Amino acid sequence: MFYYIDWTYIVLVIPAMILALYAQNKVNSTFKKYSRVASRSGMTGAQAARRLMELNGIYDVSIERVSGNLTDHYDPSKKVLRLSDSVYSDTSVAAIGVAAHETGHAIQHARGYVPLTLRTVMVPLANLGSTLSMPLIFLGILFSFSSVMGNTMINLGILLFGLSVVFTIITLPVEFNASRRAVACLGDSGILYDDEIGGVKKVLSAAAMTYVASTAVALANFLRLIIIFGGRRRD
Numbered sequence: 320m321f322y323y324i325d326w327t328y329i330v331l332v333i334p335a336m337i338l339a340l341y342a343q344n345k346v347n348s349t350f351k352k353y354s355r356v357a358s359r360s361g362m363t364g365a366q367a368a369r370r371l372m373e374l375n376g377i378y379d380v381s382i383e384r385v386s387g388n389l390t391d392h393y394d395p396s397k398k399v400l401r402l403s404d405s406v407y408s409d410t411s412v413a414a415i416g417v418a419a420h421e422t423g424h425a426i427q428h429a430r431g432y433v434p435l436t437l438r439t440v441m442v443p444l445a446n447l448g449s450t451l452s453m454p455l456i457f458l459g460i461l462f463s464f465s466s467v468m469g470n471t472m473i474n475l476g477i478l479l480f481g482l483s484v485v486f487t488i489i490t491l492p493v494e495f496n497a498s499r500r501a502v503a504c505l506g507d508s509g510i511l512y513d514d515e516i517g518g519v520k521k522v523l524s525a526a527a528m529t530y531v532a533s534t535a536v537a538l539a540n541f542l543r544l545i546i547i548f549g550g551r552r553r554d
């Protein structure tokens with residue numbers, strides 16, 4: 320991004336970044352809070368994920384342990400559900416909630432849920448977009464005196480940045496739907512009691528807000544680019 324302060328930065332980017340910081344803080348504190356609440360079933364995150372997949376007829380997804388904090392994810396290309404240290408062997412309401420959410424992604428994959436397919440297809444495009452967009456825009460600025468080439472590079476850079484914005488937008492239904500599936504499955508499974516599922520909902524909605532905040536940050540930066548360079552091209 321362009322690290323100088325103008326009105327678009329103050330009006331668009333800073334509020335989005337504050338939202339992102341707030342959301343990150345909220346998910347960490349909520350996860351911590353419900354990590355201290357032991358589930359009465361005493362199941363670990365990994366056991367809960369296995370049970371939930373079996374209840375949904377899924378037997379070809381393996382479960383692995385991954386290092387890091389809240390690094391849990393489902394890998395559709397390898398059919399692997401990776402759970403972090405604080406989820407895999409932990410028996411808390413928070414751990415089971417996160418494990419159930421990741422299982423939600425495995426269920427989406429097994430059922431051919433279209434937004435997940437789209438998201439998977441978008442991953443390399445979004446990576447390309449976030450890697451190349453800023454260098455292209457900077458090069459475009461350098462070339463802007465010979466304006467056709469400069470403008471083309473800037474436009475292409477903004478378009479590539481747009482791909483990463485679209486990716487964060489497609490991620491939203493995928494994440495919300497995985498959490499919805501997680502709560503519904505847990506309710507039917509007998510793994511958690513109703514009052515424990517209340518805790519799961521709090522953890523998962525805090526996690527969902529971090530995705531909303533990421534989309535807000537991406538959109539704010541995208542709009543800023545359009546405002547800065549949209550005005551510039553009319554000169």
Ligand SMILES: [Zn+2]
Pocket residue numbers: 420421424493494497
């Ligand atoms: Zn997810």
